[in-house]
Amino acid sequence: MTHPLKDQAAIVGIGATEFSKDSGRSELQLAVEAIKAALDEAGLKTSDVDGLSTFTMDNNPEIEIFRNIGGRNLKFFSRIEYGGGGACAPVHQAAMAVHSGVADVVVCYRAMNERSQYRFGASYVPPPLPSAALATFGWTVPFGLATPASWVAMCAQRYMHDFGATTEDFGRVTVAGRRMAANNPRAWFYQKPITLADHQKSRWIVEPLRLLDCCQESDGAVAIVVTRADRARHLRQKPVLIRGAAQGACDDQMNMTSFYRKDISALSEMRLVAKQLYAMAGIGPKDIQTAVLYDHFSPFVLPQLEAFDFCKRGEAKDFVKDGQIDMGGRLPVNTNGGQLGEAYIHGVNGIAEGVRQVRGSSVNQVKDVQHALVTAGTGVPTSGLILAAA
Amino acid sequence: MSGTEKNNWLEKVRAMVGREALPPQTAADPVNLPMIRRWCEAMGESDPKYLDGTAAPPAMLFVWTMGHFRAGPGREGGTLLGLDLVEAAGFTSVVATNVEEEYLRELRCGDVLTQRITLDAISEEKKTGLGVGHFVTYRYEFSDQKGEVVGRTLFRVLKFRPPAKTNETAARVDTDTAGVTQPLHPRPAITRDGAFFWEGLNQRKLLVRKCGSCGRLHHPPGPMCPDCNSLEWTTQQCSGRGRIHSFVVVHQPQIPGFQYPLPVALVDLEEGVRIVANLRDIAPGKVRINMPVEVEFVEVGKDFVIPAFRERQAG
Structure with a gap:
């Protein structure tokens, strides 16, 4: 049976600010600039917007955005939990909203000064308040595990042990991303590729993660405009259909610290997203030509390749070593340079790249893209999209 | 730092003792009942004399002219006289150590206070549990709208040199049950x-x-x-x-x-x-x-x- 949401909604506009280390303006301004750019690209007016969706850790209230763009009737607004894991979920929300008739034009956004205004990768010591969410940090922070890097490193170490992977295997992910970024004028690391030796020389952050395994902290914003597929046909851009959209949380799920489940590096929540995406889209891994795999930290790109069955469990290191994620490989990955190379806009710049690949307008364009896969944050409850040509 | 340089800055600060430490500052709001009630709630004070606005709790003396804890337009607190020299000498961390208050009359709603601060003293170099530092004392004098002095505060801080590596957080210490x-x-x-x-x-x-x-x-x-x-x-x-x-x-x-x-x-x-x-x-x-x-x-x-x-x- 065809999934009722498949191909019912489309991305009709993408917009972004420049990506920098110091935007020099408020996060709210970044948000409305990106939203205006995305609407202009779509050929829609700000007054057409009746839905907004984002995910947690964005500091811009929906209503502040709405009054700044001169909105009148906001009928749908939703905000998904768990930071970067929610990156693809607003598009999922938007698709459901426009398909059900709750809203007509939904804008998904992310806008942050996460380098100049605060430091996104900084240690987090939660206030000692008796909430369930804060209490979960009590199982790691008092022992000095207080950063995303430290939480990911715990799983990465076990992955190395279980499958014989090395820090070089992680490094190859960064090298590949930086090679893509070198061709991308929007990327912070434009024309700045690195070698595996550079990676191996970079300092430890949390063993087994080196500096060059960790993505950047960036200032910038991205917005994505979603409407019904039938309306999309009459707009300015070639529509990009939302063929698959899903969220997932799994066994003994915790926020970055799912250390108590049997297999701590398998990303079972991403596996759940993969199964749902393939089922909804009615396709399998062989039908995907390119992917944007969430790369806040390089090691988690490997189990994502496995969760989506591009290779078997434990074999992603060989897939990467053989050049399969590079241009000309089986599955060019993170063709914008990813968050390691382009910018860390919490995964939403990856959705924009997925759109460009389907439209045929990426700086590292893969040939004959029928389906582009985009994933959201790893190690957290997550989400994903399969984008398709109309 | 050589002994001469060390003495130089300390001599300069000592020469400032008795001088005005910040320009006089008048409270943005008069003594008022909403603030009194909020303060009483936070402090667990239930004396009806305060809650019905007959008088302000004396311990609120410091509240009325208190500087903002967050910088912003119109909120430039300024640096107390001498502290920049103490900091430049490497004593960058701070902890408040003593507050002595003297209340000359009860405050009532409508009183508008003005504070005047003078640098009162700087100690010799002291070794403390937090690190090496100097105690710096400021004298606050509060007067009302008629210029009558209504209270005084002696405020002493320890400016100390943080141990290496933990410079921003040296004041964040805990004591175990052995007192260490x-x-x-x-x-x-x-x-x-x-x-x-x-x-x-x-x-x-x-x-x-x-x-x-x-x-x-x-x-x-x-x-x-x-x-x-x-x-x-x-x-x-x-x-x-x-x-x-x-x-x-x-x-x-x-x-x-x-x-x-x-x-x-x-x-x-x-x-x-x-x-x-x-x-x-x-x-x-x-x-x-x-x-x-x-x-x-x-x-x-x-x-x-x-x-x-x-x-x-x-x-």
């Missing part, structure tokens, strides 16, 4: 579901949640058994023996309370649950997955014990 000062160790947020774990550690016990119905063990603990959905539970004391399931070595960023490089392990306890904890007396380069370990208890703050693991001879 140590860097403030991050404490957990605790709910009723997990409080037993932290209380058990204070008694040198490693406790995990045991379902009162099916008997299964779970960590981290929650209110309901994920296996049988029972809300009944008790605890089980673990042997403290286990093996390392995974580990990391933290280098950056560094937070107070830890020594770096910092190995942190995920340990499979022999009872079948997994727990995150620090490692003791194992060089970071020697840590291995499957290494047998056993628990010990480390007091990292007052009434705050955490588990740590050391290598154990397998057997």
